[in-house]
Amino acid sequence: MHELSIAMSIVEMAEEEAQRHCGRVSAVHLKLGKLSGVAKEALLSSYEMACQNTCLQGSRLMVEELPIVVYCDSCRAQRELKLPHWFCCPECGTPTPDVVQGKELEVVALEIQS
Amino acid sequence: MTQPRLVEVRRNVLKANDVLARELRERFRSSGVLVVSLVSSPGSGKTAFLEKILTQLQQQVRVAALVGDLATENDALRLARSQAPVKQIITGTLCHLEAAMVKNAISEWNLDELDMLFIENVGNLVCPSSYDLGENLRLVLMSVTEGEDKPLKYPTIFNSADIAVLTKMDLTQAVEFNEACALANIEAVRPGLEVFEVSSKSGEGIQAFVEYLCAELVSLRRNAVA
Numbered sequence: 001m002h003e004l005s006i007a008m009s010i011v012e013m014a015e016e017e018a019q020r021h022c023g024r025v026s027a028v029h030l031k032l033g034k035l036s037g038v039a040k041e042a043l044l045s046s047y048e049m050a051c052q053n054t055c056l057q058g059s060r061l062m063v064e065e066l067p068i069v070v071y072c073d074s075c076r077a078q079r080e081l082k083l084p085h086w087f088c089c090p091e092c093g094t095p096t097p098d099v100v101q102g103k104e105l106e107v108v109a110l111e112i113q114s
Numbered sequence: 115m116t117q118p119r120l121v122e123v124r125r126n127v128l129k130a131n132d133v134l135a136r137e138l139r140e141r142f143r144s145s146g147v148l149v150v151s152l153v154s155s156p157g158s159g160k161t162a163f164l165e166k167i168l169t170q171l172q173q174q175v176r177v178a179a180l181v182g183d184l185a186t187e188n189d190a191l192r193l194a195r196s197q198a199p200v201k202q203i204i205t206g207t208l209c210h211l212e213a214a215m216v217k218n219a220i221s222e223w224n225l226d227e228l229d230m231l232f233i234e235n236v237g238n239l240v241c242p243s244s245y246d247l248g249e250n251l252r253l254v255l256m257s258v259t260e261g262e263d264k265p266l267k268y269p270t271i272f273n274s275a276d277i278a279v280l281t282k283m284d285l286t287q288a289v290e291f292n293e294a295c296a297l298a299n300i301e302a303v304r305p306g307l308e309v310f311e312v313s314s315k316s317g318e319g320i321q322a323f324v325e326y327l328c329a330e331l332v333s334l335r336r337n338a339v340a
Contacts, residue, residue: 035270
Protein backbone atom coordinates (compact mmCIF):
# COMPACT_ATOMS: atom_id res chain seq x y z
CA MET A 1 0.00 0.00 0.00
CA HIS A 2 2.21 2.83 -1.19
CA GLU A 3 -0.74 4.64 -2.75
CA LEU A 4 -1.10 6.94 0.25
CA SER A 5 2.45 8.25 -0.07
CA ILE A 6 1.88 8.69 -3.79
CA ALA A 7 -1.40 10.52 -3.15
CA MET A 8 0.43 12.79 -0.71
CA SER A 9 3.02 13.60 -3.39
CA ILE A 10 0.23 14.46 -5.81
CA VAL A 11 -1.42 16.76 -3.28
CA GLU A 12 1.88 18.44 -2.47
CA MET A 13 2.56 18.99 -6.16
CA ALA A 14 -0.93 20.37 -6.78
CA GLU A 15 -0.62 22.73 -3.80
CA GLU A 16 2.59 24.15 -5.24
CA GLU A 17 1.01 24.67 -8.64
CA ALA A 18 -2.11 26.23 -7.10
CA GLN A 19 0.07 28.77 -5.34
CA ARG A 20 1.88 29.59 -8.57
CA HIS A 21 -1.41 30.06 -10.40
CA CYS A 22 -3.12 31.86 -7.51
CA GLY A 23 -6.23 29.73 -7.26
CA ARG A 24 -7.91 26.74 -5.73
CA VAL A 25 -7.52 23.31 -7.31
CA SER A 26 -10.85 21.69 -8.11
CA ALA A 27 -9.52 18.70 -10.04
CA VAL A 28 -6.25 16.92 -10.76
CA HIS A 29 -5.81 15.01 -14.02
CA LEU A 30 -3.49 12.05 -13.75
CA LYS A 31 -2.13 9.58 -16.30
CA LEU A 32 -1.68 6.17 -14.75
CA GLY A 33 0.00 3.34 -16.63
CA LYS A 34 -1.13 -0.24 -16.02
CA LEU A 35 2.50 -1.10 -15.28
CA SER A 36 3.11 1.76 -12.83
CA GLY A 37 2.61 -0.47 -9.81
CA VAL A 38 -0.14 1.79 -8.52
CA ALA A 39 -3.74 0.63 -8.14
CA LYS A 40 -6.37 3.13 -9.25
CA GLU A 41 -8.99 2.31 -6.60
CA ALA A 42 -6.48 2.46 -3.75
CA LEU A 43 -5.12 5.71 -5.12
CA LEU A 44 -8.58 7.29 -5.30
CA SER A 45 -9.41 6.52 -1.67
CA SER A 46 -5.91 7.53 -0.56
CA TYR A 47 -6.31 10.79 -2.45
CA GLU A 48 -9.38 11.72 -0.45
CA MET A 49 -7.46 11.06 2.75
CA ALA A 50 -4.42 13.00 1.57
CA CYS A 51 -6.57 16.01 0.68
CA GLN A 52 -8.04 16.37 4.14
CA ASN A 53 -7.14 19.65 5.83
CA THR A 54 -5.34 20.91 2.76
CA CYS A 55 -6.53 23.44 0.22
CA LEU A 56 -7.34 20.50 -2.07
CA GLN A 57 -10.06 19.19 0.19
CA GLY A 58 -13.10 18.40 -1.94
CA SER A 59 -11.13 18.28 -5.18
CA ARG A 60 -11.45 15.40 -7.63
CA LEU A 61 -8.75 13.09 -8.93
CA MET A 62 -9.42 12.25 -12.57
CA VAL A 63 -7.44 9.17 -13.53
CA GLU A 64 -6.80 8.24 -17.13
CA GLU A 65 -5.57 4.65 -17.20
CA LEU A 66 -3.07 3.85 -19.92
CA PRO A 67 -2.78 0.33 -21.29
CA ILE A 68 0.57 -1.39 -21.70
CA VAL A 69 1.98 -0.85 -25.17
CA VAL A 70 4.98 -2.83 -26.40
CA TYR A 71 7.07 -2.65 -29.54
CA CYS A 72 7.01 -5.80 -31.65
CA ASP A 73 10.23 -6.30 -33.53
CA SER A 74 8.69 -8.77 -35.98
CA CYS A 75 5.73 -6.55 -36.95
CA ARG A 76 7.82 -3.39 -36.55
CA ALA A 77 4.83 -1.84 -34.83
CA GLN A 78 3.55 -0.79 -31.43
CA ARG A 79 0.98 -3.16 -29.97
CA GLU A 80 -1.34 -2.89 -27.00
CA LEU A 81 -1.15 -5.81 -24.56
CA LYS A 82 -4.42 -7.45 -23.60
CA LEU A 83 -3.03 -9.06 -20.44
CA PRO A 84 -0.45 -7.50 -18.11
CA HIS A 85 1.32 -10.81 -17.65
CA TRP A 86 1.79 -11.88 -21.23
CA PHE A 87 4.51 -9.84 -22.89
CA CYS A 88 4.15 -10.97 -26.46
CA CYS A 89 2.73 -9.38 -29.57
CA PRO A 90 -1.07 -9.93 -29.67
CA GLU A 91 -0.87 -10.13 -33.48
CA CYS A 92 2.04 -12.45 -34.22
CA GLY A 93 2.87 -13.90 -30.79
CA THR A 94 6.53 -12.83 -30.71
CA PRO A 95 7.73 -12.27 -27.12
CA THR A 96 8.84 -8.71 -26.49
CA PRO A 97 10.27 -7.02 -23.38
CA ASP A 98 10.17 -3.61 -25.08
CA VAL A 99 7.64 -1.49 -23.15
CA VAL A 100 6.80 1.86 -24.78
CA GLN A 101 3.85 2.82 -22.59
CA GLY A 102 2.38 1.72 -19.27
CA LYS A 103 4.78 2.97 -16.59
CA GLU A 104 3.33 6.50 -16.44
CA LEU A 105 2.49 8.17 -13.16
CA GLU A 106 2.12 11.75 -14.20
CA VAL A 107 0.04 14.77 -13.27
CA VAL A 108 -0.89 16.21 -16.65
CA ALA A 109 -3.22 19.06 -15.77
CA LEU A 110 -5.05 20.84 -12.97
CA GLU A 111 -8.41 22.55 -12.94
CA ILE A 112 -7.93 25.79 -11.08
CA GLN A 113 -10.67 28.05 -9.79
CA SER A 114 -9.60 31.62 -9.24
CA MET B 115 -18.52 31.17 -9.44
CA THR B 116 -16.26 31.27 -12.51
CA GLN B 117 -15.44 28.28 -14.66
CA PRO B 118 -12.27 26.51 -13.59
CA ARG B 119 -9.22 27.00 -15.82
CA LEU B 120 -7.41 23.94 -17.09
CA VAL B 121 -3.70 24.35 -16.45
CA GLU B 122 -1.28 21.95 -18.10
CA VAL B 123 1.32 20.64 -15.65
CA ARG B 124 3.00 17.43 -16.88
CA ARG B 125 4.89 16.45 -13.77
CA ASN B 126 6.03 12.98 -12.87
CA VAL B 127 4.66 12.18 -9.42
CA LEU B 128 7.79 10.27 -8.43
CA LYS B 129 10.11 12.91 -9.85
CA ALA B 130 11.67 13.72 -6.49
CA ASN B 131 12.62 10.06 -6.05
CA ASP B 132 13.79 9.72 -9.64
CA VAL B 133 15.99 12.81 -9.38
CA LEU B 134 17.60 11.48 -6.19
CA ALA B 135 18.03 8.04 -7.77
CA ARG B 136 19.79 9.58 -10.77
CA GLU B 137 22.07 11.50 -8.42
CA LEU B 138 22.86 8.28 -6.52
CA ARG B 139 23.50 6.37 -9.76
CA GLU B 140 25.99 9.03 -10.80
CA ARG B 141 27.78 8.82 -7.45
CA PHE B 142 27.92 5.02 -7.66
CA ARG B 143 29.22 5.25 -11.23
CA SER B 144 31.95 7.72 -10.42
CA SER B 145 33.11 5.53 -7.52
CA GLY B 146 32.90 2.39 -9.66
CA VAL B 147 30.48 0.63 -7.33
CA LEU B 148 28.18 -2.07 -8.67
CA VAL B 149 24.84 -1.67 -6.92
CA VAL B 150 22.44 -4.58 -6.73
CA SER B 151 18.99 -4.42 -5.15
CA LEU B 152 16.93 -7.42 -4.04
CA VAL B 153 13.15 -7.59 -4.05
CA SER B 154 10.84 -10.49 -3.22
CA SER B 155 7.90 -11.43 -1.07
CA PRO B 156 8.60 -11.85 2.68
CA GLY B 157 10.23 -15.16 3.48
CA SER B 158 11.55 -16.06 0.04
CA GLY B 159 15.12 -16.10 1.29
CA LYS B 160 16.62 -12.70 0.44
CA THR B 161 18.62 -12.46 3.65
CA ALA B 162 19.90 -16.06 3.56
CA PHE B 163 20.94 -15.63 -0.07
CA LEU B 164 22.61 -12.30 0.61
CA GLU B 165 24.47 -13.70 3.60
CA LYS B 166 25.95 -16.42 1.37
CA ILE B 167 26.81 -13.99 -1.40
CA LEU B 168 28.43 -11.47 0.94
CA THR B 169 30.50 -14.13 2.68
CA GLN B 170 31.77 -15.49 -0.61
CA LEU B 171 32.39 -12.12 -2.23
CA GLN B 172 34.23 -10.80 0.83
CA GLN B 173 37.22 -12.90 -0.16
CA GLN B 174 37.56 -11.15 -3.51
CA VAL B 175 35.98 -7.68 -3.40
CA ARG B 176 34.92 -4.98 -0.96
CA VAL B 177 31.19 -5.33 -0.30
CA ALA B 178 28.56 -3.64 1.87
CA ALA B 179 24.84 -4.02 2.33
CA LEU B 180 21.76 -2.03 3.29
CA VAL B 181 18.72 -3.89 4.47
CA GLY B 182 15.20 -2.52 4.79
CA ASP B 183 12.53 -3.73 7.18
CA LEU B 184 9.52 -2.22 8.91
CA ALA B 185 11.01 -3.09 12.28
CA THR B 186 13.93 -4.85 14.04
CA GLU B 187 17.62 -5.02 13.24
CA ASN B 188 17.51 -8.81 12.92
CA ASP B 189 18.50 -8.93 9.27
CA ALA B 190 21.41 -6.54 9.72
CA LEU B 191 22.69 -8.72 12.55
CA ARG B 192 22.42 -11.80 10.35
CA LEU B 193 24.19 -10.14 7.43
CA ALA B 194 26.90 -8.73 9.69
CA ARG B 195 28.07 -12.30 10.29
CA SER B 196 29.57 -12.08 6.81
CA GLN B 197 31.96 -9.40 8.24
CA ALA B 198 30.80 -6.92 5.58
CA PRO B 199 29.68 -3.43 6.63
CA VAL B 200 25.90 -3.58 6.98
CA LYS B 201 23.31 -0.96 7.83
CA GLN B 202 19.68 -1.55 8.70
CA ILE B 203 17.08 0.87 7.36
CA ILE B 204 13.98 0.78 9.53
CA THR B 205 11.07 2.07 7.49
CA GLY B 206 8.49 2.15 10.29
CA THR B 207 5.25 1.75 8.42
CA LEU B 208 6.57 2.24 4.90
CA CYS B 209 6.28 -0.79 2.64
CA HIS B 210 9.27 -0.06 0.40
CA LEU B 211 12.64 1.72 0.27
CA GLU B 212 13.03 5.10 -1.43
CA ALA B 213 16.12 6.73 -2.88
CA ALA B 214 16.26 9.26 -0.02
CA MET B 215 16.60 6.44 2.53
CA VAL B 216 19.48 4.93 0.58
CA LYS B 217 21.19 8.30 0.31
CA ASN B 218 20.84 8.84 4.02
CA ALA B 219 22.02 5.32 4.91
CA ILE B 220 25.24 5.56 2.88
CA SER B 221 26.09 9.08 4.04
CA GLU B 222 28.84 7.90 6.37
CA TRP B 223 30.39 5.45 3.94
CA ASN B 224 33.19 6.28 1.55
CA LEU B 225 31.97 4.82 -1.74
CA ASP B 226 35.49 4.86 -3.16
CA GLU B 227 36.34 2.12 -0.69
CA LEU B 228 33.60 -0.16 -2.04
CA ASP B 229 33.25 -2.46 -5.05
CA MET B 230 29.71 -3.69 -4.58
CA LEU B 231 26.72 -2.48 -2.61
CA PHE B 232 23.66 -4.62 -2.01
CA ILE B 233 20.29 -3.14 -1.10
CA GLU B 234 17.78 -5.60 0.32
CA ASN B 235 14.33 -4.08 -0.04
CA VAL B 236 11.39 -4.62 2.30
CA GLY B 237 9.72 -7.98 1.59
CA ASN B 238 6.98 -6.88 -0.80
CA LEU B 239 6.28 -7.70 -4.43
CA VAL B 240 4.12 -4.66 -5.13
CA CYS B 241 5.34 -1.29 -3.92
CA PRO B 242 9.13 -1.49 -4.49
CA SER B 243 8.54 -1.73 -8.24
CA SER B 244 7.75 1.99 -8.49
CA TYR B 245 10.88 3.27 -6.76
CA ASP B 246 14.24 3.60 -8.48
CA LEU B 247 17.07 3.35 -5.94
CA GLY B 248 19.92 4.12 -8.33
CA GLU B 249 20.88 0.46 -8.62
CA ASN B 250 22.58 -1.17 -11.63
CA LEU B 251 20.73 -4.45 -11.25
CA ARG B 252 17.43 -5.30 -9.67
CA LEU B 253 17.09 -8.93 -8.64
CA VAL B 254 13.68 -10.39 -8.09
CA LEU B 255 13.77 -13.52 -5.94
CA MET B 256 11.16 -16.22 -5.83
CA SER B 257 11.37 -19.38 -3.77
CA VAL B 258 10.20 -22.73 -5.08
CA THR B 259 7.71 -22.93 -2.21
CA GLU B 260 5.75 -19.92 -3.49
CA GLY B 261 4.14 -21.52 -6.52
CA GLU B 262 5.08 -21.40 -10.18
CA ASP B 263 2.57 -18.68 -11.08
CA LYS B 264 4.07 -15.95 -8.86
CA PRO B 265 5.44 -14.02 -11.88
CA LEU B 266 1.98 -13.97 -13.49
CA LYS B 267 0.39 -12.69 -10.29
CA TYR B 268 2.97 -9.92 -9.84
CA PRO B 269 3.91 -8.99 -13.40
CA THR B 270 4.93 -5.42 -12.59
CA ILE B 271 7.83 -6.28 -10.31
CA PHE B 272 9.03 -9.17 -12.48
CA ASN B 273 8.87 -6.92 -15.50
CA SER B 274 10.93 -4.26 -13.75
CA ALA B 275 13.70 -6.70 -12.76
CA ASP B 276 17.03 -7.31 -14.48
CA ILE B 277 17.56 -10.82 -13.12
CA ALA B 278 15.33 -13.46 -11.52
CA VAL B 279 16.66 -15.80 -8.84
CA LEU B 280 14.85 -19.00 -7.92
CA THR B 281 15.70 -19.79 -4.30
CA LYS B 282 15.36 -22.83 -2.02
CA MET B 283 16.09 -25.17 -4.92
CA ASP B 284 16.88 -27.89 -2.37
CA LEU B 285 13.11 -28.07 -1.68
CA THR B 286 12.14 -28.63 -5.31
CA GLN B 287 11.14 -32.23 -4.84
CA ALA B 288 9.46 -31.80 -1.48
CA VAL B 289 7.05 -29.18 -2.86
CA GLU B 290 6.80 -30.77 -6.33
CA PHE B 291 8.00 -27.57 -7.94
CA ASN B 292 7.44 -27.50 -11.69
CA GLU B 293 10.58 -25.75 -12.87
CA ALA B 294 9.68 -25.63 -16.57
CA CYS B 295 6.35 -24.00 -15.75
CA ALA B 296 7.98 -21.38 -13.49
CA LEU B 297 10.58 -20.54 -16.14
CA ALA B 298 7.85 -20.21 -18.79
CA ASN B 299 5.93 -17.83 -16.52
CA ILE B 300 8.99 -15.67 -15.94
CA GLU B 301 9.60 -15.62 -19.69
CA ALA B 302 5.97 -14.57 -20.25
CA VAL B 303 6.16 -11.45 -18.09
CA ARG B 304 9.71 -10.51 -19.04
CA PRO B 305 10.99 -12.17 -22.21
CA GLY B 306 14.73 -12.75 -22.10
CA LEU B 307 15.11 -12.27 -18.34
CA GLU B 308 18.14 -14.17 -17.07
CA VAL B 309 17.34 -16.70 -14.33
CA PHE B 310 19.64 -18.14 -11.68
CA GLU B 311 18.71 -21.15 -9.57
CA VAL B 312 20.18 -21.30 -6.10
CA SER B 313 19.96 -22.93 -2.72
CA SER B 314 21.39 -20.98 0.19
CA LYS B 315 21.22 -24.14 2.24
CA SER B 316 23.15 -26.51 -0.01
CA GLY B 317 25.16 -23.78 -1.70
CA GLU B 318 23.93 -24.80 -5.16
CA GLY B 319 24.29 -22.02 -7.72
CA ILE B 320 25.91 -19.56 -5.31
CA GLN B 321 29.35 -19.73 -6.89
CA ALA B 322 27.90 -19.23 -10.38
CA PHE B 323 26.05 -16.14 -9.22
CA VAL B 324 29.12 -14.72 -7.48
CA GLU B 325 31.09 -15.19 -10.71
CA TYR B 326 28.33 -13.45 -12.64
CA LEU B 327 28.48 -10.43 -10.29
CA CYS B 328 32.26 -10.24 -10.54
CA ALA B 329 32.01 -10.24 -14.34
CA GLU B 330 29.41 -7.44 -14.10
CA LEU B 331 31.77 -5.43 -11.91
CA VAL B 332 34.59 -5.88 -14.41
CA SER B 333 32.43 -4.72 -17.31
CA LEU B 334 31.13 -1.77 -15.28
CA ARG B 335 34.70 -0.64 -14.55
CA ARG B 336 35.72 -1.18 -18.16
CA ASN B 337 32.81 0.93 -19.42
CA ALA B 338 33.69 3.64 -16.91
CA VAL B 339 37.20 3.83 -18.37
CA ALA B 340 36.05 3.72 -22.00
